[in-house]
Amino acid sequence: MILVAIGANLPDRAGALPLVTCRAGVEALRSLPGLRVTAVSPWYRTAPVPASAQPDFCNGMARLEGDCAPEWLLDHLHAIEARAGRVRSVANAARVLDLDLIDCNDALRDGPLILPHPRAHQRGFVLLPLRDVAPDWIHPRLGLGPAALLAGLP
Numbered sequence: 648m649i650l651v652a653i654g655a656n657l658p659d660r661a662g663a664l665p666l667v668t669c670r671a672g673v674e675a676l677r678s679l680p681g682l683r684v685t686a687v688s689p690w691y692r693t694a695p696v697p698a699s700a701q702p703d704f705c706n707g708m709a710r711l712e713g714d715c716a717p718e719w720l721l722d723h724l725h726a727i728e729a730r731a732g733r734v735r736s737v738a739n740a741a742r743v744l745d746l747d748l749i750d751c752n753d754a755l756r757d758g759p760l761i762l763p764h765p766r767a768h769q770r771g772f773v774l775l776p777l778r779d780v781a782p783d784w785i786h787p788r789l790g791l792g793p794a795a796l797l798a799g800l801p
Contacts, residue, residue, distance in 0.1 A: 648781060649711040650749040651676060651724065652764070652773050656695065656704040657743045660732045665705040666690055668731055668744050673709055675727040676746075679720075682713035688776030696770060701741045708749075708776035717751040717760055724748060749773060753787045763787055768796045 653672050655665035663671075669690065677684050688708040695701040724746040731744035749764045756762040767773045768786055777784065778793035785792050791799075 648753075648784065649682065649713065649715075649720070649751050650777060650781060650784070651709045651711065652706070652745075652747040652749050652767070652776070653709060654704045654706045654745040654747075654772070655743055656702045657741050659743050665702075665743075669705050669707055672727060672731065672744050672746060673707075675730070676709055676711065679711075679715075679723055681715055682711045682720075684709055685712050686710040686780040688779035691772060691775055693772040695739070695741075696772065697739060699739070704772065706772040706776060708773070708780050710780040714752070717748060717754050717756060717762055720751060721748050721760055747773075749777065750784070750787070755787055769800070771797060771800055774800070 653669045655668045658664060659668050673684065673687055691706045693704045693706050695704060728744045728746055733743045747764055749767045751762055754762045763786060768789060774793045774797045782793065786796065
């Protein structure tokens with residue numbers, strides 16, 4: 648199982664709202680060779696983390712099936728973001744599209760690509776939609792599922 652968190656809080660170049668951009672991100676995921684999108688969560692409106700004056704985010708999660716190297720997939724996620732108009736600047740900046748690789752077939756990586764995503768278990772905006780598409784997922788390092796991880800959040 649592959650889990651990709653999807654988020655946006657800025658309109659794209661054509662002025663499309665973040666929800667439209669997130670849905671287009673899912674469609675781009677459907678075009679990745681050798682992978683199949685098997686579930687997409689509902690969309691959530693969430694405040695920026697850390698708290699800031701940025702607009703709220705549209706967040707969701709896609710579940711994919713297939714076999715690929717995590718680095719290959721991350722390269723493709725970054726290319727999808729760039730095509731949507733994302734410009735990487737400072738950490739936690741507002742963005743047109745954000746695709747985060749949360750888990751890739753339970754791979755454990757310590758760097759430079761860290762898997763599972765090193766902060767996924769601390770973020771409600773990741774865990775809520777993750778629970779929707781993979782309620783039985785178990786964090787490969789912590790041994791807890793999304794419901795238990797959510798219960799542990801402030």
